[in-house]
Amino acid sequence: MQIPPDVVGNEFAEVAVRVDTEANSPRLRLEDLKTGRVRYLDALELETLVWLPDGHLAKLLDPSADRWREDNP
Template identity: 75%
Template sequence: MGDRGPHDIPGIGPVVGSEFAEISVDVDACGNSTRLRIEDLRTGRVRFLDALELEAIVWLADGHLVELLDPSADRWRDRS
């Protein structure tokens, strides 16, 4: 994937990427309310975020956002 900037992949849709991650984004209207569907293209893991969850991310203090971005905090932990 060339420059890793925002682009569309046929059959997947809009993708936001960097040297660290590639995420597809889509709007899902199949649940009780409209949600943002995000998928980690490396692992296939999917998460749906509603308006309240998205607003909470917007209002996070920078320090809390930095904690969320630390992959050693959760992503690489042994799940056993």
């Protein structure tokens, strides 16, 4: 039996979050509820986000960098 995901959302985005145990080790499964796009983050990737300086994270949050580009698959 699969546990339903938690949803994290605000006026800009909604993401379903759950722990996935189907791979070699647990990882976080993130699904953009608007597009259905899914990304998995392992422990090392999550730790990297925790330690990332705020200025670096701000660059990732710019939606014009990748999200709304026509050449983005």
